[in-house]
Amino acid sequence: MDSLIETFHIDYKLLIAQVINFAIVFFVLYYFALKPLMQTMKDRTAKIEKSLDDAKRVEEKLSKTEEDYEKELAKAKKEANEIINKAGVVAEKKKKEMLSNAKDEIGNIINKEKEKMQQEKAKTIKEIKKEVANLVVASLEKILGEKKDSKKNQELIKKIIK
Amino acid sequence: MSKTVGSEITTENKIEHKSMVTQEDNHEEVGVEARTEAHEATHEIIHEHTLFAEPIYRIGNFNITNSLTNTWLVVLIVIVVSWTLKKRISLIPKGIQNVFEMVIEGFLGIFDSVTGARAKSLKFFPLVFSFFILILLNNWMGLLPGIGSIGQVISEHGQKIFVPYFRGGTADMNTTLALATIGVVISHIFGVIAVGGWNYLNKFVNFKALAEIPKKVMKDPTILIINPIKIFVGLIEIIGELAKVASLSFRLFGNIFAGEVLLASMSAILAFGLPIPFMFLEVIVGLIQALIFAMLILAYLTMSTMAEEH
Numbered sequence: 001m002d003s004l005i006e007t008f009h010i011d012y013k014l015l016i017a018q019v020i021n022f023a024i025v026f027f028v029l030y031y032f033a034l035k036p037l038m039q040t041m042k043d044r045t046a047k048i049e050k051s052l053d054d055a056k057r058v059e060e061k062l063s064k065t066e067e068d069y070e071k072e073l074a075k076a077k078k079e080a081n082e083i084i085n086k087a088g089v090v091a092e093k094k095k096k097e098m099l100s101n102a103k104d105e106i107g108n109i110i111n112k113e114k115e116k117m118q119q120e121k122a123k124t125i126k127e128i129k130k131e132v133a134n135l136v137v138a139s140l141e142k143i144l145g146e147k148k149d150s151k152k153n154q155e156l157i158k159k160i161i162k
Numbered sequence: 163m164s165k166t167v168g169s170e171i172t173t174e175n176k177i178e179h180k181s182m183v184t185q186e187d188n189h190e191e192v193g194v195e196a197r198t199e200a201h202e203a204t205h206e207i208i209h210e211h212t213l214f215a216e217p218i219y220r221i222g223n224f225n226i227t228n229s230l231t232n233t234w235l236v237v238l239i240v241i242v243v244s245w246t247l248k249k250r251i252s253l254i255p256k257g258i259q260n261v262f263e264m265v266i267e268g269f270l271g272i273f274d275s276v277t278g279a280r281a282k283s284l285k286f287f288p289l290v291f292s293f294f295i296l297i298l299l300n301n302w303m304g305l306l307p308g309i310g311s312i313g314q315v316i317s318e319h320g321q322k323i324f325v326p327y328f329r330g331g332t333a334d335m336n337t338t339l340a341l342a343t344i345g346v347v348i349s350h351i352f353g354v355i356a357v358g359g360w361n362y363l364n365k366f367v368n369f370k371a372l373a374e375i376p377k378k379v380m381k382d383p384t385i386l387i388i389n390p391i392k393i394f395v396g397l398i399e400i401i402g403e404l405a406k407v408a409s410l411s412f413r414l415f416g417n418i419f420a421g422e423v424l425l426a427s428m429s430a431i432l433a434f435g436l437p438i439p440f441m442f443l444e445v446i447v448g449l450i451q452a453l454i455f456a457m458l459i460l461a462y463l464t465m466s467t468m469a470e471e472h
């Protein structure tokens with residue numbers, strides 16, 4: 001053992017100095033390099049994992065939203081169609097109603113006019129008859145040259161006209 | 163030790179190898195006396211690779227060796243790099259941070275295969291990584307030009323000896339022994355924390371097995387043979403712990419020191435070109451040795467924190 005120490009010049013002071021050197025290296029490495037670096041790496045891993053997780057969740061949410069949107073859209077379309085159909089039916093109905101109303105009214109008006117015209121016609125004919133009688137009387141008086149008493153006249157006229 | 167006579171900067175090219183001579187002499191004090199006899203009258207400067215780190219300055223009775231200065235340099239580098247890194251850490255990695263994160267991730271992957279659980283890897287990581295960085299930088303620093311070739315000339319017993327200012331930190335037994343001791347001692351501390359003091363003590367001095375004998379001997383007589391073996395195995399483990407320290411420190415020291423001697427020998431044969439492949443080899447050896455040391459410490463930590471596995 002002594003010869004070993006002699007050969008290699010082993011000195012406990014040097015040993016202690018080297019132990020101190022190692023301690024310095026360890027503490028410097030640990031506190032300045034390894035600890036913050038590994039913490040950073042851990043943080044980064046956590047952050048990336050979280051980001052990926054978030055992205056997945058967002059994607060899921062998006063696809064769900066899209067699905068919902070499609071569904072809502074289809075529903076809205078269906079509803080709109082229904083409304084349009086309904087409106088069409090109502091309009092048709094209304095149209096028919098109005099048409100029939102209009103026809104009725106027109107018919108009424110025509111009937112009224114017809115009646116009026118008939119009345120007028122009858123009146124005109126009556127007047128014409130009266131006029132013609134007067135004319136005949138006048139012309140006969142002229143032809144006969146004399147005026148018979150009006151009583152006879154009247155009877156005669158009536159006979160002629162009939 | 164003697165005082166400085168004059169300082170001189172020499173290059174690697176001039177390195178001569180006389181260290182072999184000193185070892186052949188079989189002196190107890192390998193350094194000083196041997197040189198004196200071998201080169202009495204010569205006045206050339208002697209370069210040699212001693213097995214120990216040479217002191218270059220003295221404060222009181224504390225020798226500052228060239229390996230210690232090199233380790234200080236490594237500590238300084240670690241502080242500077244860590245400091246700059248700390249200021250630049252952000253959630254979005256850039257530049258140097260990317261490199262460090264890649265290294266950390268890689269290491270954690272390897273650690274998982276040893277510890278078997280990420281939580282344990284994370285717990286041991288800072289300690290084991292500190293070993294790795296300190297040893298790696300020390301190994302590689304020993305390869306830089308200027309380290310081992312810039313120094314002073316010391317006059318000793320009438321001859322001039324070249325003493326470099328820097329020497330690879332791990333090419334000194336003191337460094338490797340200190341690191342190995344820290345590693346093994348810390349593995350025991352972790353063990354005591356994880357398993358509990360009494361249980362941990364029983365791994366080495368197996369009181370439990372001893373206490374079991376009278377209780378169970380009626381039911382199972384084979385316990386009379388098995389439990390003494392258990393106690394003996396526990397005692398062997400104590401020696402095993404010492405062997406851990408020895409194997410860790412000598413492996414690292416031997417590899418790095420041998421590398422330096424090899425490089426010096428190669429440049430002594432032919433300084434141009436020839437050392438280059440060996441330089442690459444030493445770079446790889448430095449990395450591998452640092453990795454082996456760190457991995458073994460990790461294995462010891464894992465083993466000592468596991469509950470008894472008999």
